[in-house]
Structures are given as C-alpha cells and as structure tokens.
Amino acid sequence: MIVYFVFLVLFCLIFAAAAVTGLLWVGFAAALPALGVFWLGGKAAAEQLSAVSECSLLRSEFGTLAQNISDGVVVYSHQFKILYVNRVTEQIFNIKATECVGQKISPQKTSGSGITALTRVIFPLLADSVTQISESGEWPQIADISTNEPKLNLRVTLDKITDGGSPAVFIKTIHDNTREGAVFEEKTEFINTAAHQLRTPLTVINWALENIKNITSGKLPEAERAADDAMIISARALKITNDLLDAAKIEEGRFGYKFSDLDLVQLVQDAVEQIYATAKQKDITIYFEHAGLESLPASMDGERIGLAISNVLDNAIKYNNPNGMVKISLGSDGENAIINVVDSGNGIPAEELKNLFKKFFRGTNAEQLEPNGSGLGLFITKNIIDRHGGKIYAESQQGRGTMFKLLIPLKRANIGAENKREE
Structure with missing residues (x-):
C-alpha cells in the first residue's frame, strides 16, 4: 500500500511540473482567441489542472497514511537523497524531517546521533549488528539492524520502485523493537x-x-x-x-557444542537406561532395537544428542498410558543415523502437530496428562538436531500413539563459529 501511494506521489510531482506548461497554455490561448485555439488550450489546461488536483489529493492521502502508521517510513532516491520521512521516523531517531528531507545521505553523514543512526539504516553495513532475514536477491529485503549509539533494535524492510528497469526510489519501513528487546x-x-x-x-x-x-x-x-x-x-x-x-x-546464542567421535548405539542405550526407572514406575515397557548394529560410529556432541533423545523418550513415557509401550529403533542409511521413537499413548491432535517444537507449547492432551510440564523439551531437542544439520518429524494419530523420527548426519555438520559451550 505504501509503495503504491509513493508511486502516485512521484507521478503527481512529475505531473505538477507539467501543469506549469498547462497554465502557460491558458495565457497563450487568452492572448490568441482570434486563432481559434482558446477552447483547445483551455480544455487541455483544465484537464491538467484537474489531474494536478487529483494528484495533490493522493499525495495528501499518502501523507496521512504514512503519518498514522505505527512504523517508520523513509523514502529516498537512488542517489540517497531523502525525499520523505514520517513522524514515527522522527521519533525513532530523535530528528526532525527538516533536518534530513532534501539532504543527500552518505556514509560520512555524522552531523548528529539521530542522523548517524538513520545513516546506518540506509547503509546497513555501517550498523553495529545486521542479521539478514530475507534471502539474498529477494525483494522486499528484510533485516534486523542494531546500533549502540543510540541503542536501537530495528526490523527494516526495503522495497523499490523502478523506472525503465532501474531503481528510481527506495522505501524503507522501520519497526522499532528496542523496547521489546529490552x-x-x-x-x-x-x-x-x-x-x-x-x-x-x-x-x-x-x-x-x-x-x-x-x-x-x-x-x-x-x-x-x-x-x-x-x-x-x-x-x-x-x-x-x-x-x-x-x-x-x-x-x-550461548548453547555451544563440542563434537567428538562416539558410538551412537551406546549413546542411545545409555539414554534408555537413564529413563528406565521412570518407565518402570508407570509400568511402561521400553524396547530398544538397533537392527543388528553392534556399533554405529558418529561425530556428534554426545551430551547434546543424549539430551535430545532423552527428551523424546521422556515425552513418550510421560504422555503414555499405564502398561503402555515405547519402542526406540536405531538404524542408518549410510549418511544419517535414523532414530524412531514410537509410543502407545493417546496421540496428538492433527492441528497441534505444527506447534510441537515451539517454545512453551503444550498440547491439550499433554496438559491434561501432565499439568507440570515446561513445554521446552521439544524446543530444545529441535535446536540440537538442527545444529547438527539434522531433522526431526512427528507423526501421530489420536488413540493410536505418536512417532518421532530423528535424522542426524553421522559426520560433523558445519555449525559455524558457535562452538563454545557454557555450563
């Protein structure tokens, strides 16, 4: 919507310039009535004046819209000349529109802390922290930008209006997350x-x-x-x-990892033994099948993967029926370890499956069976599996139980620089 109105405003500015020509035509026509062009010139001028009036109205509507939305709006040319800022932008950066509209912004623009912060939004590489949200080359471009002086946390969306294939105008909308972040x-x-x-x-x-x-x-x-x-x-x-x-x-970003060579068969066996007492208390039988594998060499963070497996097993026992069953199977396709955990519980409603791995989410059945859960176990598990380059899925039928499937690469995944664990 904002992009649409900005386009109309720019069109109006062009038309406004043309209106001057139209007014000249009025004068010219008045001076030459004998030539019979008065009507023709007057009609053209009237049409252009009407168009200018409509464009002025649209420009006014854009201004009203932009001034009343909750996000900041900045419009600038391909030469980085500021064409428009709204009231919210003034508030975020503690500046006045008169300070920047009409000014050409450059990386060296440091006339004030507000202008400096705005410059860092226009040129994100100057910001103290930038996290790209959208894919490279994708429009609109979305990024989280943080500055230390002043302290700002912003979600910035960049879009463009092109003219003949070349960008003519850029529009940035700025959502201020500073307070929420604090x-x-x-x-x-x-x-x-x-x-x-x-x-x-x-x-x-x-x-x-x-x-x-x-x-x-x-x-x-x-x-x-x-x-x-x-x-x-x-x-x-x-x-x-x-x-x-x-x-x-x-x-x-402090949940670090320490990879090492290990035997995954032994790791799963240890997780089963640790949870055996809890299962026994509920009269639940645990079966561990590993398809004749005596061992399965892998490069993983044993403590983290052990925690992930324990969390899934804990859920399978906690939300099972008395005298129920939990079966955990371990196999491999040559590149990935495949771990399936199947229980004989009441299952999960289909509409709740998509929320299983969200922080603090607890299903309807879960809250009834175990009121004291945290809703964090599967959130943590998914993070661990993701950071190992793996995937976790859940399939369930109400009244028939649930199956969790974990696919984990046997070789160390590329997890970037975050490799230091804090206890």
Missing part, C-alpha cells in the same frame, strides 16, 4: 538468575534423598517409597530448571 533481555536475565539459584539446592535435595533411600533400603520400606516419590518430584523440578537455562542459552 523487556526480553530483562525477562531472560530474571529466568537465568532464578534458574541458577534453584538448580544448586535442587541438586543437593536430590543427593540427600538418594542417601536416605540407600540408608532405608530393605529396612524401612515406607521411608524408601517416600524417598523414591520425593526423588521423582525433585528430579522433575531440576529438569524444568535446566530446561529454562538451556532455552535461555539457545536464544542468546
């Missing part, structure tokens, strides 16, 4: 602090309960059972705490 940082910091403060005492409680269980084993059956129940609750609270910390690290 709120998000505060929330993340609070979660980090709270989770760190909870993790240590929960670990100590778990250790104390395990000692109580060992002391009472075979001597005080009731105390032993009470310790078992308390350990399960404590372990659940500790897992939620760790999930919160991991999710925060993922969003901050």
Whole structure:
C-alpha cells in the first residue's frame, strides 16, 4: 500500500511540473482567441489542472497514511537523497524531517546521533549488528539492524520502485523493537538468575534423598517409597530448571557444542537406561532395537544428542498410558543415523502437530496428562538436531500413539563459529 501511494506521489510531482506548461497554455490561448485555439488550450489546461488536483489529493492521502502508521517510513532516491520521512521516523531517531528531507545521505553523514543512526539504516553495513532475514536477491529485503549509539533494535524492510528497469526510489519501513528487546533481555536475565539459584539446592535435595533411600533400603520400606516419590518430584523440578537455562542459552546464542567421535548405539542405550526407572514406575515397557548394529560410529556432541533423545523418550513415557509401550529403533542409511521413537499413548491432535517444537507449547492432551510440564523439551531437542544439520518429524494419530523420527548426519555438520559451550 505504501509503495503504491509513493508511486502516485512521484507521478503527481512529475505531473505538477507539467501543469506549469498547462497554465502557460491558458495565457497563450487568452492572448490568441482570434486563432481559434482558446477552447483547445483551455480544455487541455483544465484537464491538467484537474489531474494536478487529483494528484495533490493522493499525495495528501499518502501523507496521512504514512503519518498514522505505527512504523517508520523513509523514502529516498537512488542517489540517497531523502525525499520523505514520517513522524514515527522522527521519533525513532530523535530528528526532525527538516533536518534530513532534501539532504543527500552518505556514509560520512555524522552531523548528529539521530542522523548517524538513520545513516546506518540506509547503509546497513555501517550498523553495529545486521542479521539478514530475507534471502539474498529477494525483494522486499528484510533485516534486523542494531546500533549502540543510540541503542536501537530495528526490523527494516526495503522495497523499490523502478523506472525503465532501474531503481528510481527506495522505501524503507522501520519497526522499532528496542523496547521489546529490552523487556526480553530483562525477562531472560530474571529466568537465568532464578534458574541458577534453584538448580544448586535442587541438586543437593536430590543427593540427600538418594542417601536416605540407600540408608532405608530393605529396612524401612515406607521411608524408601517416600524417598523414591520425593526423588521423582525433585528430579522433575531440576529438569524444568535446566530446561529454562538451556532455552535461555539457545536464544542468546550461548548453547555451544563440542563434537567428538562416539558410538551412537551406546549413546542411545545409555539414554534408555537413564529413563528406565521412570518407565518402570508407570509400568511402561521400553524396547530398544538397533537392527543388528553392534556399533554405529558418529561425530556428534554426545551430551547434546543424549539430551535430545532423552527428551523424546521422556515425552513418550510421560504422555503414555499405564502398561503402555515405547519402542526406540536405531538404524542408518549410510549418511544419517535414523532414530524412531514410537509410543502407545493417546496421540496428538492433527492441528497441534505444527506447534510441537515451539517454545512453551503444550498440547491439550499433554496438559491434561501432565499439568507440570515446561513445554521446552521439544524446543530444545529441535535446536540440537538442527545444529547438527539434522531433522526431526512427528507423526501421530489420536488413540493410536505418536512417532518421532530423528535424522542426524553421522559426520560433523558445519555449525559455524558457535562452538563454545557454557555450563
């Protein structure tokens, strides 16, 4: 819509220039009535004046529209001359339109912090941080741009109007995420602090309960059972705490990876053994099939992949039926490890499958069966699989259970520079 109106405004400007010629024709026609051209010249002038009037109206409508939207709007020529900025742009950069409209912006334009920040939006490579959202060569171009002085976090969309195949005018719309970013940082910091403060005492409680269980084993059956129940609750609270910390690290880019050579058969076997006690409590049987594979060499982050597998197994047990079944199978197509986890639970509604891997999402059935879940396990799992260059899928039928399929490259994926893990 904005692009359309800008095009009309530019057209009006051209027509306005032509209107001068039309007015000359009026005078000329008035001076030469004897030549019989008065009517012809007057009609042409009237038509042009009418068109100018319509264009002025359209220009006014564009101005009204641009001044009343919630995003900033900047229009500039292919020579980087600023043609228009709206009120929101003035507010974002703390500048006045009179300071920049009609001015040619260059990378050296540093007459004020607001103008400097605007220059960095016009020339994104000058910004302190740029994240390209759209594909290269794709229009409109979308990028997240951050500046430190002043502190701004912006989502910038660039589009163009061409003239004969060459760009004539560029339009940038600017959405200010600065406040949302500050709120998000505060929330993340609070979660980090709270989770760190909870993790240590929960670990100590778990250790104390395990000692109580060992002391009472075979001597005080009731105390032993009470310790078992308390350990399960404590372990659940500790897992939620760790999930919160991991999710925060993922969003901050601090969830690093350490790749090493390992045996995937042994890794899956370890994950099954760790969750065996939880399955036994719900009378759920776990089957592990590995198609006759004695071992499956792979280059992965064993701790992260182990966490991903454990999260999927945990869901398969947690949302299963009593006396149910979980089957995990491991195979390979030569390039990828293929891990399938099938359960005999109630299944997931089809309309909820697309949201399974979103942060904090919990399905309707999940909330009924397990009210205390965090909704973070599958979000973390997908991130781990994605960072290994793999894929994870879910298939489900209500009343018949769910299958998760993990495809993970056996050779180390290219994960870029983010390779440092923070504990």
